[in-house]
Structure formats: C-alpha cells, structure tokens
C-alpha cells in the first residue's frame with residue numbers, strides 16, 4: 001500500500017463538516033448542551049469586524065456587575081453617535097441560553113475566543129453571565145476572526161474556493177462548565193484508524209503519569225471511539241476530536257471535532273509522527289502525556305493562552321499591572337465608553 005501523505009485532501013466541503021452545526025446534532029447526546037444561533041444578521045458580522053472593543057447597546061452589564069442597567073442604556077439617543085450597534089433579538093437568545101444553562105461558553109462556527117479568556121476572571125475562564133460578556137470576549141479575541149469570512153475559513157484548500165459551498169456565520173452558546181483541563185484529550189483518526197491520543201493541556205499532571213491511569217485512558221478512549229464515533233462520523237475518515245474524560249476516567253464527552261489539517265494543533269505529536277504511526281499500524285493508539293514538569297512543551301507554554309495573550313490595543317493600558325487588575329481596568333474602560341455613549 002502506498003504510504004499516506006501527511007494530510008488528506010483539504011476541500012471546502014471537508015472543512016465545513018467540522019463547523020459546529022455540521023457535527024453537533026449527531027453527537028449532542030454525548031457532548032455539552034449547546035444552542036446554535038444561525039442565521040445571524042450582517043450587522044453582527046459588521047460589529048465583529050469593526051475596530052475597537054465595545055459592547056452593543058442594551059446588551060447588559062459586563063459580568064452582570066456594573067451599575068449600568070439596560071434601562072439606562074435604552075434612554076439614550078444614539079443619533080449623534082458614530083457607529084452604533086444594538087442586537088435586541090440576539091441579546092434575547094443569549095439571555096435565554098444563560099437562563100437555561102446558568103452560564104455560557106461562546107464559540108463561532110469553529111473557534112472559541114480562548115485567547116481572550118483574560119478579560120473575564122481567571123477563576124472562571126470564558127464564563128458568560130450576560131450578553132455583554134459574550135460580545136466582550138468575541139471582540140477581544142483574534143482567534144475568532146478566522147471564522148468571519150469564507151476567505152479565511154477556506155484558505156489553504158487544495159481545490160479552488162471559487163465554487164465553494166455557502167458559508168454562514170453561527171454563534172454557539174455552550175453550557176459553561178468548570179472544565180478540569182487535566183482530563184482533556186485530543187485524538188487523531190487517519191484513514192479510519194484511531195492512531196494517537198494526547199493530553200490537550202500543556203501542564204504536567206502527576207496522576208496522568210501513573211501506569212494504570214495511562215492504560216485506563218487508552219482503553220476508555222478506544223472504547224468510546226468504537227462505540228460512539230467510528231461508525232457515526234459521516235465525513236471523510238481523517239479527523240481529530242477533543243474529549244473531556246469523566247472524573248473516574250471511565251467515560252467521556254465530546255468537546256469538539258477538528259480537521260486533520262495543519263490548522264489543527266497536533267500538540268504533543270507532529271504530523272510526521274502521526275504518519276509514521278499510521279504506517280506501523282499498531283494495535284492500540286499511541287498515548288502521549290507530558291511526562292515531567294520540565295518537558296519542553298510544559299516549560300514553554302505555561303500558562304497556555306490563559307493570561308499571556310493580550311491584544312496590542314489593550315497592552316497600552318496595562319502599564320505593568322497584574323492581569324486581574326488589568327482585566328478589571330479593561331472592563332471599566334469599556335463600561336466608561338458605554339456610559340459616555342449613552343450620555344451623547
């Protein structure tokens with residue numbers, strides 16, 4: 001048999017099979033409860049595309065703790081203000097999801113604003129309890145800009161994107177959980193075989209390095225994939241998926257699917273490693289765990305995304321402050337600009 005190429009052919013249809021609304025309906029029973037809002041108005045895209053970080057009128061309090069109420073907001077006359085955005089319908093959808101789930105974790109078709117997790121308190125990353133929190137995260141994130149246009153979504157496709165399928169932006173609101181990152185895994189499937197599993201977080205965890213834990217993880221993931229994913233995944237047989245294991249490591253929930261493509265971080269593997277694993281066709285998937293606190297990846301990445309990705313625009317405000325103090329200031333600045341606008 002000819003050796004597999006590093007990547008399968010990447011086409012627009014292939015990429016679209018990984019957008020949230022493509023896979024979630026089939027796997028919702030073994031994933032996190034989520035609401036998909038689609039279609040979205042062009043104005044919402046314009047808002048995300050617009051410069052600066054501000055929240056739409058009427059979207060409520062940042063972290064539900066500022067003194068600015070929706071009523072105060074609505075009293076203002078926006079005619080004199082330059083570009084104003086207000087999404088009362090979308091706000092209502094978001095409030096409903098927050099009511100149903102307690103709090104939400106936002107995403108677009110593919111990407112979450114995880115690079116902006118610093119704007120909300122570190123104790124509950126990406127936890128939104130008001131529409132304004134959702135908007136603030138999306139506006140403070142660089143990662144989500146990938147999802148805004150078909151040009152970036154389909155960039156790097158092997159086939160031309162001239163006749164690519166319609167791409168429609170979606171907002172996904174997932175029930176927020178205090179996810180224990182030590183139990184998150186990324187798994188790799190190539191040509192219909194589960195070939196690799198690795199820790200998703202890049203910190204060292206003692207318990208993950210016990211022999212028995214490692215065996216349990218491999219067995220659980222293999223069984224979970226066999227029983228719940230292998231025959232149900234209808235797209236091409238090259239994909240990656242992210243799992244969150246239960247506390248006792250005996251079961252799992254699906255967090256996400258991603259393309260088997262350069263844009264998906266292979267974390268503790270390289271795509272060359274994965275190709276070699278496929279070529280040697282082992283009976284069990286290879287499991288990679290950070291095996292020491294001085295592992296080069298653990299040392300390089302601590303803490304991953306959490307508190308080290310601040311946009312330049314925000315950096316000018318930071319002036320050497322601690323990140324929590326700085327995030328408070330950032331929210332305060334945005335609130336102030338909302339106050340100023342409502343006075344205009």
Ligand SMILES: Nc1ncnc2c1ncn2[C@@H]1O[C@H](COP(=O)(O)OP(=O)(O)OP(=O)(O)O)[C@@H](O)[C@H]1O
Nearest residue numbers: 032105110111112114174175176177178179256258
């Ligand atoms: N419902 C949730 N509640 C709280 N935290 C979550 C939730 N879903 C995901 N997370 C956390 O956010 C991180 C990023 O989530 P997710 O995989 O959905 O984002 P992504 O942008 O698709 O990431 P990647 O680009 O690495 O695939 C996860 O690793 C997890 O720690």
